[in-house]
Amino acid sequence: MGSNNDAVLYDYAPLIRIYKDGRIERLAGNEIVPATISDPKTGVSSKDVIIVPETGVSARLFLPKITHSLDQKLPLLIYIHGGGFCIETPFSPLYNSYVSSLVEEAKVVAVSIHYRRAPEHPLPIAYDDSWAVLQWIASHSNRNGTESWLNNHVDFNRVSMMGDSAGANIAHNMAVRATETPLEGLRFVGLGLVHAFFHEEEPVGPEVSDEEMKAKTIKLWRVMCPSTIGFNDPLINPAACTNLKGLACKRVVVCVAEKDPLIRGPLFYHKTLQKSGWEGELELMEDQGEGHVFHLFNPTNQKAVAMKTRLASFLNTD
Structure with a gap:
């Protein structure tokens, strides 16, 4: 027994x-992999920074190989990892490799956020931790912050946020919070949401047959965010968000995968933002025959490579 x-x-x-x-x-x-100064394959350097010592909130920073003037200022990517709000970190092989490869292709500086994870630290803690990192980044916009890579190499007029799955949900909520409380010195231009974790208020797109997965996802949200008001919560339901019209960015790309059991959430997000009155550029990128975050687990897949190329181009559009 x-x-x-x-x-x-x-x-x-x-x-x-x-x-x-x-x-x-x-x-x-x-699993955790160490940061590296000048990776021999990509030339990308990385290092870890403690941002809030009291809580352990931190980030892994990535700097591409700089082939031009040292005074060159590069776009900034703020990346937020997925994992159901409860697993993974920026330091895992999965996310270290993916963000590093995106930095190499896009030639951007990246800050990959390490937020405290549920259920030990229930939501909305991950949102507050991510916001604290954004505030820390903004403190560098006068070129007098604590981190030299940001002071010396970032164009704070070209800042984008991206995330996958739960991280895409957090990235969206950071864009909403930046609408309500602007961060002085940061100009957000892009928001990239890959296979985002959202609740759909109404059926859109193809029907999803995996009802067991959907039921477990609903339960996951309630366990990770015990204070939620339910699925009218604007943290999870874009239709309940009152600030979509003023979303703090110029462009949004929503990536979906045909065989993702959660596809209806990001499709609903795309539809809701489209109807909100937001006046930016909205793009939907769909990969047929692929599943949830396939690009992380099979990065050499032709469609994963194409997605990375598209996102790299997105990061370099003013």
Whole structure:
């Protein structure tokens, strides 16, 4: 007979398992790779920075190989990782590799945010942590911040945010918060949402047959954000957001994958933003025959390569 310590309260494999005794088992995203100065394959350098010592909120910074003048100012990418709000970090092989490769292709500086993860730190903590990083970035816009890579190499008039899955949800919410509380010195030009985690208020797009996955996703949101008001919560439902019309960026690209069980959420986001009165440029990029965050797990896939090229171009458009 199994021990009471083995009794499972909540099972969301392959992400996380929560036991009745309070123990939390992360089933993926636990490996960490070190930062590197001048990666021999890409020339991209990376380093880790503690931003809020009291909480451990930090980031991995990426700098491409600079072949022109040292005074050259590059666009800034703020990247927010996915993982259901509960797994992965910027330091994992998956995200370190992907963000580094995007930095290499786009020739941008990147700040990959390490927020505190649920359920130990329930939402909205991840949103507040991400906002603290944005405020820290803004403190460099006068070229007198604590981090030389930002002071010396970033064009603060060309700032974009991107994320995948739960990270795309956070990126959107950061753009909304920047609408309500502008960050002096930062000009947001782009928002890239890849396979974003949103609730659809009404059926749009193809029907999703994987009802078990959808039910587990609904339960995941309630476990990660126990204070939620439900699916009318603007954190998860774009239709409940009152500030979409003034979204703090000029362009938005929404990437979806045909076989993603969560595809209806980002399709609904695209439709809702389209009808909101927001006057920026909105693009929908769909990959047929692919699943959720396929580009992370199979980055040499032809469609993953094409997506990265499109996102790199997006980051370099004023």
